[in-house]
Amino acid sequence: MIALSVKQLTKTYANGAYALKGIDLDVAQGDFFALLGQNGAGKSSTIGIICSLIKKTAGKVIVFGHDLDTEPNKAKSLIGVVPQEMNFNSFEKISQVLLNEAGYYGIPSKIAKERMEMYLTVMGLWDMRDQTGFKLSGGMKRRLLIARALMNEPQLLILDEPTAGVDIELRHTLWRFLTQLNEQGTTIILTTHYLEEAEHLCKHVAIIDHGEIIEHANMKTLINRLDVQTMILDLAAPITTPITLNGYPASLTDETTLEVKIHRHQSINELFQRLTEQHIHVTSMRNKTNRLEELFIGLIADNKRGN
Numbered sequence: 001m002i003a004l005s006v007k008q009l010t011k012t013y014a015n016g017a018y019a020l021k022g023i024d025l026d027v028a029q030g031d032f033f034a035l036l037g038q039n040g041a042g043k044s045s046t047i048g049i050i051c052s053l054i055k056k057t058a059g060k061v062i063v064f065g066h067d068l069d070t071e072p073n074k075a076k077s078l079i080g081v082v083p084q085e086m087n088f089n090s091f092e093k094i095s096q097v098l099l100n101e102a103g104y105y106g107i108p109s110k111i112a113k114e115r116m117e118m119y120l121t122v123m124g125l126w127d128m129r130d131q132t133g134f135k136l137s138g139g140m141k142r143r144l145l146i147a148r149a150l151m152n153e154p155q156l157l158i159l160d161e162p163t164a165g166v167d168i169e170l171r172h173t174l175w176r177f178l179t180q181l182n183e184q185g186t187t188i189i190l191t192t193h194y195l196e197e198a199e200h201l202c203k204h205v206a207i208i209d210h211g212e213i214i215e216h217a218n219m220k221t222l223i224n225r226l227d228v229q230t231m232i233l234d235l236a237a238p239i240t241t242p243i244t245l246n247g248y249p250a251s252l253t254d255e256t257t258l259e260v261k262i263h264r265h266q267s268i269n270e271l272f273q274r275l276t277e278q279h280i281h282v283t284s285m286r287n288k289t290n291r292l293e294e295l296f297i298g299l300i301a302d303n304k305r306g307n
């Protein structure tokens with residue numbers, strides 16, 4: 001089953017800004033999908049249209065087989081959205097924000113109350129239930145938006161930059177929560193500019209650049225396409241003379257830190273053999289940048305060159 005199908009989606013804003021140039025996307029049921037792109041690439045425009053917050057110029061959006069144009073209520077009932085910008089009424093008690101949301105979906109008040117209690121608790125906001133939005137910290141507001149998106153128990157949850165400006169601890173809590181939700185069957189789409197987050201969470205990925213999809217692939221397949229990885233090796237003892245590791249471009253960034261480039265077809269075992277031969281002991285090793293990030297930068301640069 002296809003959870004979301006977007007066909008030839010186009011958006012031109014009133015001021016003439018061309019945000020989406022006819023994009024196609026397919027997201028399977030049960031997927032955890034990342035929509036990646038630089039600022040201004042068109043992520044929020046895409047999500048806004050899928051969630052009926054923004055009017056499309058042309059194209060089709062189909063949610064679990066329901067066309068957003070011909071069956072808007074059915075399609076909307078299956079979606080939950082966490083927008084990039086906070087858009088709830090801060091004058092209201094946060095419990096009321098959730099109850100109002102349930103009201104939009106015609107959820108009976110008893111069920112609405114149960115869900116409100118459950119999702120405020122899950123998001124660690126139960127103690128704040130009688131406070132207005134003004135009393136919430138940035139992280140709490142983000143969690144409130146997530147609780148609100150869950151009120152209609154959506155089959156498809158869409159999050160636009162859910163962890164932007166969120167501290168590390170909350171980020172990890174959200175990751176665990178979203179992973180669990182996905183394991184229970186909810187299809188999740190998120191946009192993020194933390195590529196580490198996308199690599200960690202997502203099964204499939206699309207990269208959007210200047211309103212066009214330039215990549216749409218399985219995350220593992222995509223990462224495996226990376227030709228060269230740069231590894232940082234911490235050394236047990238300082239090295240003062242330049243070293244050569246036949247076939248592995250290497251440079252010292254300081255006396256105890258070695259940067260080595262490893263091609264996809266090369267073996268790390270062999271690299272370590274060379275290091276051992278030269279009596280160089282390594283205490284730890286890590287990727288210089290996140291692998292998805294290396295790929296992403298390459299793809300965006302290629303697109304700019306018109307490849």
Ligand SMILES: Nc1ncnc2c1ncn2[C@@H]1O[C@H](COP(=O)(O)OP(=O)(O)O)[C@@H](O)[C@H]1O
Nearest residue numbers: 013017019037038039040041042043044045046
């Ligand atoms: N309300 C708007 N009016 C005019 N242009 C807009 C509006 N919203 C977004 N844009 C433009 O559309 C393009 C895509 O923006 P957006 O979808 O917000 O990108 P992203 O979420 O990937 O950063 C950008 O060039 C942006 O300036």
Ligand SMILES: [Mg+2]
Nearest residue numbers: 043044045084
């Ligand atoms: Mg955005």
